[in-house]
Amino acid sequence: MLGSLLVLLTIFVSPAIALACGLAITGMALVASWLTFSLAGLLFDPFAPIVMGSITHFATTSFRFLVTDRERRAIRRAFGQYLSPSLLYRIEHTRDALRLGGDDRELTVMFVDVRNFTEISERLPPTAVVRFLNTLLDALSRHVTANEGTLDKFIGDSIMAFWNAPIDVADHPAKAVRAALAMRETIARLNESDAFGFGAEQTVRIGIGIHTGVACVGNMGAESRFNYSAVGDAVNTAARIETVCKTVSFDILASDDTVRSLPGWAFLDAGSLELKGKRARTRINAVVGDESVASSPDFAELRLLHGKLVEALRSRSPGSRKIIAAAKAKAAGLPAGLQDFYG
Template identity: 70%
Template sequence: MTRAQQVGVIVGLVIVAILTILRASDPQLMRQAREVAFDEYQRIAPRAFQDLPVRVIDIDEASLKEFGQWPWPRDRMARLVDRLSEMGAAAIAFDILFSEPDRLSPRTVMRDVVGVDPLIVARLPDNDEIFARSIAEKPVVLGFALSNDGSARPEVKAGFAFTGEPPFHAPPRITGATPLRPQLEANAAGIGHISLNPGDPSAVVRTVPLLLSDGRQLYPNLAIEALRVALGASTYVLANAADIPDTITLIRIGDFVVPVTAAGALWLYLTPDRADRYVSARQVLAEKGVSPETRAAVEGSIVFVGTSAAGLQDIRTTALGQNVPGVSLQAQIVEQILSGRFLSRPDWADGLEILSIAVAGILLVLLTTFVSPAMALVCGLLVTALALAASWLAFLYGGLLLDPLAPIVSGSITHFAATAFRFLVIDRERREVRLAFGHYLSPSLLYRIEHTQDALRLGGDDRELTVMFVDIRNFTEISERLAPTAVVTFLNTFLDALSGHIIANEGTLDKFIGDSIMAFWNAPVDVGDHAAKAVHAALAMRETLARLNAQDAFGFGNGQTVGIGIGIHTGLACVGNMGAETHFNYSAVGDTVNVAARIEAACKDVCFDILVSESTAKLAPRYALLEAGALALKGKSTRTRTFAVVGDEDLAASASFAALKHVHGRLIDALAAQSPAAREILREAKSHSGGLSADLAEFYRRIARRADHFLQRPAAPPHVLPGGKTLH
């Protein structure tokens, strides 16, 4: 180990130590980034909606328009309770505060009128009393909110049982609450808090405390209190970690077990907001009675009464990025408990993430220093992929929230720092050599020179290639009517659009020859299914050219379009560095290259845009191919059997193409036998070709004139239909 490498390792390990300590301290920025990552997981795979017996009775805009502005008089709330109870609601929970006297009560209104006899006022109805009588002996749960004023505490209607010491200091602290009207508090079956994220600086509601504590008493959340009342349970059972005081691990409500954080909070696992979760209060209070649909929605359900009206300002932002009424989150808590779909961040998550940062960082430092930055990058990408995959799979299948960002970001910083140090110190001499030669050689050739022995020697290797030639039809005519600069613009647009498909399908772009492209597959590295990838690239070129013509991307106007011919052949060729000792190119030569060029030229005679040789067709059997005849290619002593590429694998598997291929085979047999039936079969083939490819019409119009191309034709293999049947 050189001194520079020793210094590099020390610097890298110091950076890893700093990053590990930083993660252990878990600053606010890291927590926010982690929570955003968990939000993205929910957006990708939200909780699946199930039609559970949970509904929101929505005081929506339509209800306010029907019955007047908010707040409504409490005698109307009493009618709402009576209707819901009569419809068979299992529990009725109000995400509404009833802390002040009803200002619309007749007794309250008349009390302030001068000259009215107090005895008369006393005999007037009081809406709070009406509401209190309505909720008595019914499964009604009222809500309260936290308050910094005073020290009021709501009455707790439920009991609590503990498996260990009472965790009174685990939940968030309650110092005061909005007081309920005494008669309402006394008659309610349950009371729960409606605070969704007290003390959380984030506007996004990700966790909800199911319990609050004043140090001596626990206060349940509205949602679990509604579930308790609906189940007829009287007590919550709390479990805590045996070795950690003042923590909560589980809350049991009847037969339902809810995993929670140590502070008793529930990680929300949400479904996107849905209209079928809501029932308008207007439908419940309808003067003409309740519809069967509304009754069916409410019967047996836990209903939460709240508002979605924008002016009432009870809109919350969720991890899914939606703005929803706060009451819908209370409903979703109960849905989540009933469905048994929970999220949790285990106690060991922090330790695992800190350890992963340290181990991955040390590995990257060593690899960057002693192997190569490229190898370190590969390992870093592998670690990134593993971290993402592990975190995602843990979320998807276990509901576990494991941070993927901390090890990824820390690994990236470590790799960048170690690579920068190596670049500035360790690799300085090698970099100077690269910079000197980089003025004369392309980056790809320079890389091959560095990593391949005798890479600069002339000569090549024989290997199987799939060679493609692409040519613009009528280019001379096009160039004659364009200015030279316009010709260059046209060629640049054309070549850039089509050559990208060669690279995308793992081909090697050999050269541009005027208006033509030469490319090959399976060199300089092995490419699996190289013939099929060449055919796929040709089909993509056809599609791209059609799009460019439709958009008039070449600017010709008047409906003028550009056509191409593509020839593909697979065979043995010599590929390597070719040229002079001082100037050479990486290219391919041989009969295979010549045949591919001749097949491309033959596209004009066949009147089809993509032709492949028989050797290519055998290596790409999944594509929709039709025999185009054995062509006498220029410079070849024997005929070359060719196939027209009609379409991709989906078309090849279709019933319409199977029928056409069967008729086409009969047509070729008839032409080879010079049978009088060929004319009738040709008409049948034309009828089957409609809609498959625009070029097939001209292909079949020309085919009868090329009957000699099919004489003494070798037998074609049977066409295999889906299900294993064959057409001969």
């Protein structure tokens, strides 16, 4: 019975816990043998049960390492660089959690890009450029994994990430936007502390594009070398949204498909824009903040002014300049840097 207990503990709980229980049983057997001999004059030799218990534990631990844990080790090798520890744990302990080889899923995709990177790299030696990128990308990518996202790849000075694969992530649009807002705060903190060593002469800025849609996600590449990645129109749309951050002079933009699932958040209509390679216009929204920002009186007033401005621009009203000035003044009290957005 004790041997069966050790087997079950080793396979279904932990070899370390089974070892601790085995040592406890060994100690109890030695104490019981000594007591029965000293008090009753009876000799029960504990040597054979102890040896057999040790052999049982060693054999079961070897079986678990070679067979049971093999799939978990393969998953950890494949996804350890891309996922947070919490997601890795869920994958390892969820049967059939992975659906590799190409799976259509609804994803929230994010692209992050450094503004004026060519200008920065022109005046720095290559080693300094690498040091700058490592500092920046490490700080920003932490927010992806902290919000249960998957780091797809680093493309030069850019980051591609997505949510809701390889396993389901609840409220993935919200987690993607929270990661983007955290990146905004991080880049402001890094600039303020001069973490890049540029001094006051250079402020590092980023642009972030977010879109929610169906994409194909799985292992892609050659048979000998492949990556876990996502492809499809949703990925292309997120990349195009990131590029128009320069056009609208704002750092975080999200599509209507993402914004629709986040009522009560602080978004502003940035218009319907033509994205490169897209036939129809795509409605874009400026991401100002989360629910706490949306409930602030300053944002409530700005939202009203912004609505009036949109109507004035559509009707080509001559009073639009006055509304822009009022919105720009009200935006100064918000943390998102909206003054450039209003020109």
